[in-house]
Amino acid sequence: MTDLNATAMTACKDDQRPLGALSRPADAEERLANAVRTILEAVGENPEREGLQDTPQRVAKMYLEVFGGLYEDPREHLKTQFSADQHHAAVIVKDIRFHSMCEHHLLPVHGKAHVAYLPAGGRLTGLSKLARVVEGFARRPQLQERMTDQVAQAMEDVLAPEAVLVVIEAEHMCMSMRGVRSPGSTTVTTVARGTWKHDHTARMEILSLLRG
Numbered sequence: 677m678t679d680l681n682a683t684a685m686t687a688c689k690d691d692q693r694p695l696g697a698l699s700r701p702a703d704a705e706e707r708l709a710n711a712v713r714t715i716l717e718a719v720g721e722n723p724e725r726e727g728l729q730d731t732p733q734r735v736a737k738m739y740l741e742v743f744g745g746l747y748e749d750p751r752e753h754l755k756t757q758f759s760a761d762q763h764h765a766a767v768i769v770k771d772i773r774f775h776s777m778c779e780h781h782l783l784p785v786h787g788k789a790h791v792a793y794l795p796a797g798g799r800l801t802g803l804s805k806l807a808r809v810v811e812g813f814a815r816r817p818q819l820q821e822r823m824t825d826q827v828a829q830a831m832e833d834v835l836a837p838e839a840v841l842v843v844i845e846a847e848h849m850c851m852s853m854r855g856v857r858s859p860g861s862t863t864v865t866t867v868a869r870g871t872w873k874h875d876h877t878a879r880m881e882i883l884s885l886l887r888g
């Protein structure tokens with residue numbers, strides 16, 4: 677008899693995509709182009725007609741670009757660090773625009789990420805590095821909740837701040853252009869770690885600065 681709890685736990689474990697880099701298959705572009713040709717044929721199109729002749733190759737390159745974050749470890753960016761012993765206040769980078777791809781439908785997700793952290797021991801990273809981390813995790817087949825968590829986890833792993841808060845607001849094309857067809861609806865996800873996880877007042881203060 678199947679142990680449902682064990683199955684659920686395995687599924688959950690498998691869902692934990694590693695934060696680090698995958699290796700890119702040597703024949704990735706060729707396989708992608710073949711797959712796109714198959715899709716065109718399956719919908720009844722003729723991949724040899726003039727307008728579609730270069731499409732499989734173009735789409736193959738496009739996928740390798742939008743999934744480029746699979747082949748990097750975004751945590752590397754956070755290794756650029758500075759110290760400012762006297763800085764004990766929160767650092768906030770708002771409105772980091774990103775594009776991602778939902779892993780269920782492989783349709784675009786676009787939105788803004790806001791990242792805040794409370795440095796520990798005056799340990800800072802470059803402001804642009806927060807945007808690079810968001811970009812790195814966005815350029816993967818993603819779940820918005822997982823992406824929010826991964827950004828927070830990367831900050832904890834490398835910068836070890838006293839607290840971190842990540843908010844992502846995004847529109848999912850799989851909800852806008854197909855299925856339920858609910859254009860304009862936005863999904864908001866938040867992850868708080870460190871002292872902001874339990875300090876409600878501090879978390880609300882940072883949240884209002886992030887979203888204000």
Ligand SMILES: Nc1nc2c(ncn2[C@@H]2O[C@H](COP(=O)(O)OP(=O)(O)OP(=O)(O)O)[C@@H](O)[C@H]2O)c(=O)[nH]1
Pocket residue numbers: 778779780818819820821848850851854855856
């Ligand atoms: N939690 C979460 N769900 C997502 C995300 N991106 C897409 N989804 C949802 O994933 C679900 C997949 O549901 P399914 O019933 O398996 O697929 P479907 O029949 O295409 O679902 P519909 O979109 O409702 O037509 C949908 O409800 C999507 O809205 C995400 O980042 N996080």
Ligand SMILES: [Zn+2]
Pocket residue numbers: 778779780781782783848850851
């Ligand atoms: Zn989707």
